[in-house]
Amino acid sequence: MAAAAGPAVRCSLWQRRSLRCGPGPRPVPGGGAPLRLCSTQAVPQAGINKPVIDRIIRVDHAGEFGANRIYAGQMAVLGRSSVGPVIQQMWNQEKDHLKKFNELMVAYRVRPTVLLPFWNVAGFVLGAGSALLGKKGAMACTVAVEESISEHYNNQIRTLIEEDPEKYKELLQVIKQFRDEEQEHHDIGLEHDAEATPAYSVLKTAIQLGCKAAIFLSERI
Amino acid sequence: MATRWPGATPYSPIPAAKNLPGGGTGQERERKVVSKGNQQYPPLRALQASAVLRRASDEHKKEPLASSSQQHFDSPPAGHQPEQKPQGPHPSYTGQGGQESEDYESEEQLQHRILTAALEFVPEHGWTAEAIAEGAKTLGLSVAAAGMFRSDGSELILHFVSECNSKLSELLQKEQKLVQLGEAEKKPIDEFLRDAVEARLRMLIPYIEKWPQALSILLLPRNIPSSLNLLTSMIDDIWHYAGDQSTDFNWYTRRAVLTGIYNTTELVMMQDSSPGFEDTWRFLGNRVADAMAMSSTASQVQSTGEAVVQGLMGAAVTIKNLAGLNQRR
Numbered sequence: 001m002a003a004a005a006g007p008a009v010r011c012s013l014w015q016r017r018s019l020r021c022g023p024g025p026r027p028v029p030g031g032g033a034p035l036r037l038c039s040t041q042a043v044p045q046a047g048i049n050k051p052v053i054d055r056i057i058r059v060d061h062a063g064e065f066g067a068n069r070i071y072a073g074q075m076a077v078l079g080r081s082s083v084g085p086v087i088q089q090m091w092n093q094e095k096d097h098l099k100k101f102n103e104l105m106v107a108y109r110v111r112p113t114v115l116l117p118f119w120n121v122a123g124f125v126l127g128a129g130s131a132l133l134g135k136k137g138a139m140a141c142t143v144a145v146e147e148s149i150s151e152h153y154n155n156q157i158r159t160l161i162e163e164d165p166e167k168y169k170e171l172l173q174v175i176k177q178f179r180d181e182e183q184e185h186h187d188i189g190l191e192h193d194a195e196a197t198p199a200y201s202v203l204k205t206a207i208q209l210g211c212k213a214a215i216f217l218s219e220r221i
Numbered sequence: 222m223a224t225r226w227p228g229a230t231p232y233s234p235i236p237a238a239k240n241l242p243g244g245g246t247g248q249e250r251e252r253k254v255v256s257k258g259n260q261q262y263p264p265l266r267a268l269q270a271s272a273v274l275r276r277a278s279d280e281h282k283k284e285p286l287a288s289s290s291q292q293h294f295d296s297p298p299a300g301h302q303p304e305q306k307p308q309g310p311h312p313s314y315t316g317q318g319g320q321e322s323e324d325y326e327s328e329e330q331l332q333h334r335i336l337t338a339a340l341e342f343v344p345e346h347g348w349t350a351e352a353i354a355e356g357a358k359t360l361g362l363s364v365a366a367a368g369m370f371r372s373d374g375s376e377l378i379l380h381f382v383s384e385c386n387s388k389l390s391e392l393l394q395k396e397q398k399l400v401q402l403g404e405a406e407k408k409p410i411d412e413f414l415r416d417a418v419e420a421r422l423r424m425l426i427p428y429i430e431k432w433p434q435a436l437s438i439l440l441l442p443r444n445i446p447s448s449l450n451l452l453t454s455m456i457d458d459i460w461h462y463a464g465d466q467s468t469d470f471n472w473y474t475r476r477a478v479l480t481g482i483y484n485t486t487e488l489v490m491m492q493d494s495s496p497g498f499e500d501t502w503r504f505l506g507n508r509v510a511d512a513m514a515m516s517s518t519a520s521q522v523q524s525t526g527e528a529v530v531q532g533l534m535g536a537a538v539t540i541k542n543l544a545g546l547n548q549r550r
């Protein structure tokens with residue numbers, strides 16, 4: 001009797017915020033009160049599907065962080081070339097995205113992925129490496145990454161809509177807007193002759209595989 | 222340890238279950254115990270457990286248990302009311318809100334109450350099934366209720382830790398409200414951390430004699446996931462209220478540092494015999510100061526590192542220029 005009670009008791013009595021619905025075994029803090037330092041509002045934690053939102057914000061934050069580093073790498077090599085301004089403009093938009101996810105991360109009290117230092121380096125190396133293949137190489141990298149990210153954002157939008165479009169309205173809006181901007185970057189990349197890169201399909205497949213792996217890991221770790 | 226009643230043993234189906242008063246309502250109640258709550262909990266045992274407990278409460282009401290079922294009809298409702306009246310304000314933790322009536326207590330709520338009641342017997346009996354049994358007795362239940370829990374007292378300890386963490390959360394939330402209303406000064410981070418850890422550790426003082434035993438039980442492999450969960454959520458709470466808004470690797474560094482401070486201070490507290498634990502609080506203050514110094518050192522190292530990198534980049538550009546490599550593409 002006690003043995004059967006064990007797992008049941010353990011699961012319910014002191015599982016922390018990962019419980020699905022409203023009142024948990026302990027009072028959840030941050031009930032709507034504004035945070036002290038910056039302008040982010042703490043989101044009331046009751047009633048949201050914490051595990052799903054955690055994953056979404058964590059992986060999106062990691063993604064935008066990685067995208068930032070990729071553009072930084074590309075700028076380091078191609079900053080003074082003719083595509084410099086184009087890359088700079090896309091980079092600025094990614095910086096805005098990252099800032100927004102930083103705010104969301106604090107508001108929803110989500111932990112960042114442990115792999116951030118790794119994405120820091122890997123992103124820069126990818127950006128610089130693709131830029132060393134030339135302007136077309138850099139654009140090909142942009143196309144591959146932005147296509148991955150757009151698809152990924154679409155998946156998240158579907159997930160959130162399945163959950164509860166009303167409850168997650170703000171988050172849905174943010175993700176939709178960012179997906180549209182990433183799609184723009186993808187189109188800009190295509191305009192700048194990304195497809196004319198030598199070994200374009202190989203490069204694209206390899207980069208997209210890497211992105212899928214990054215997304216998988218960042219969601220969990 | 223199970224008491225025997227006429228016509229029933231704890232491990233055989235209770236024959237009179239269907240004759241409980243209110244006929245259908247009684248049955249529905251039995252079924253509700255079975256269906257609600259954790260799906261993993263075998264329904265038959267839940268049925269027996271609750272029936273066992275209810276029978277025990279009958280016993281304590283000193284109703285002579287005649288073999289005629291007539292008296293069975295009368296006692297359970299009387300036995301139920303005092304048990305269930307305080308249940309009104311308790312939220313159900315099972316998440317099956319729509320199906321239960323408000324005055325019905327879930328399995329978890331019952332366990333919660335038993336464990337809370339058992340805490341006052343811990344200084345005497347330790348974190349054991351005896352303490353749980355004593356706690357159950359004060360609630361008017363049979364000592365067999367302790368059979369619902371594991372024999373090493375893990376649930377009792379985890380319950381206690383969870384309750385302490387909740388209390389700490391509430392305390393920190395209250396302080397935060399005062400600061401927002403302008404009625405209190407915002408504390409500097411080292412003072413905030415020190416006060417939060419001290420407040421949390423002070424909750425151990427009534428149980429300090431038996432706490433080493435509890436710590437060792439929490440380190441059992443079976444309990445490690447739960448106890449780690451509770452520890453990390455507490456540390457995260459403290460940092461959240463301290464105003465931590467880091468979204469990079471600092472998030473992990475800070476929590477790791479605070480966990481280290483908390484654990485070492487807890488251990489120091491175990492063998493502290495100074496009056497009012499002043500040695501412990503002094504130790505805590507020193508560790509927090511160390512952590513602050515470490516973080517400022519870290520940022521100094523980082524800025525030095527950055528300066529060095531800048532220097533190297535400058536040197537590289539100079540060499541490129543000298544070698545004539547720095548041409549426009």
